[in-house]
Amino acid sequence: MEFLVRSENRLPVDTPAERREELRAGERARAVELRAAGVLKRLWRVPGRNATIGLYEAADPAELHDALMSLPMAPWLDITVEALATHPQERQ
Template structure:
């Protein structure tokens, strides 16, 4: 299944720089792993916001949930997920 995932990072502004840098580094590393695993297909940055839009592929919603909760910044993310279905003209 494919999913459109929108995330907004809500990490508090007073987070120490060292902590913020460590979380960002961990987030990048995990994103690379998810790409290698074929879960994260595409990722776009939303200009002007600390947000992304991603195309993910997972066996089912539970597998997607597991992938998203594996991200280091998960607990500071506002996440919206839309399951995608193939359009009849794409078959």
């Protein structure tokens, strides 16, 4: 099933640049893995914000939760999830 996931990044502004870059690199690497696994299907930036909107696929909300918590930035992310129902136009 698919989920729409909004994520606001609350990493403090005064986080040292090195730590920030380390987290971002880890985030990118983990995102690549989640894409390869078919969990992360699309990702957009919310213009003007340190925030993203993502389209995810997972077996159920618990599996989605585990995927999101596996992101290195997870402790600083304020995430909201909407479960999406397949539209009849897209069923076959």
